[in-house]
Amino acid sequence: MDHTTIVGPSEIRTRLLNNWLVVAASQQIGTRPIARTILGFPLVLFRTPQGISALSDRCPHRNAPLSGGRIIDGCVQCPYHGWRFNASGECSFRPGVPDAIEQPLTVPVYRCVEKAGLVWIKLDAQESDHQPPSCKWDSDSCLQSFLWTSKVESRFADAIENLLDGTHTPFVHAGLIRNESRRQSFSATVRIRDGMVEAEYLGEGKQAGWVSRLFERERTASFGRFVPPCIAELEYRSGNGSEFVLNSYFSPIDDRSLLVHSKIYLRRGFVPLWVKRILLTPFFRRVMYQDQEILKQQQQNIDRFAEADFRSWEGDLLRGWIDTWLRTGQLPMNAAERTIRFDL
16 A cells, blocks of 8 residues: 655645634633644734734743733733733833833734634734635524534644544444444545535444434434545534534644644534533543544654654545645545445
8 A cells, every 4th residue: 555645744834824723712712811822833812892812922021921911901911020912912011110212012913813603813924815714504593502622632634534534433432433343334425525525424324332322313424524724524414404513623733732623513402402512521522532542642653653654545535635735735626536335
């Protein structure tokens, strides 16, 4: 089997710099500034009456982290000497010496947009009309959603592949998602459409694991999608339409760790969303922990051998397209569909 072409950290960083990435959930930014690091950029986020602002998390006076300070009159105040910086990054107040000579002191500021419960950031300095993507599930009145945030020790492409890969589930999630002793035969068709790559699974029915058996109606189809630059999506459908959608937004902290903000959409029904969340949380938390652990082991073993040496096969449905986008910035829209039989 041919070696998979590895996309290096510098290529990934360059590709993502001029794209919108999720930096936080809206609910995480309240009355105090918070620290975040995205693509190696240390940031401070704070809320003002005009919205959420993002600055470099370093006071130019003595390099203290602005995220350790407070918000005063719409400005973030440095915890060391009390210098204040407004949403435009300008120093608006320096206490202590009223007759000090004015200096044009600024902190780098980054474009920041709040949308549908998520806070997006664009780290390059180029101005453009390009805005964060909209999610069609947010406007679907048949669905309700809640949000989880987690941290993963992994590389960007490896983590996205993990969420979209079905062949690991009988082993990493044995009993929860699939069961090796109760294999199911089904087909998967991979296609590129609407700027994304999609795997459609047909003939699978309910999965053999407890999550599907306890919480899911009879499944008619399911989908796994990579939506550049940073979204991995799972959708399960019944005869009534979409029953479950998981939209995960991957934002690299550095070359080997990521923030993952996951929006979970469930079909409305008689059971309130908060009850569904309580019932589902232990199962999802366990699945997420298992994925985090195997990704951590994968990364540690890559470090142990001092390199990644991947070999792909037919079961790796989407990874090649993820790497293609990271290398070129586009998906070939004329690529032919292909269908593969699975026994999982």
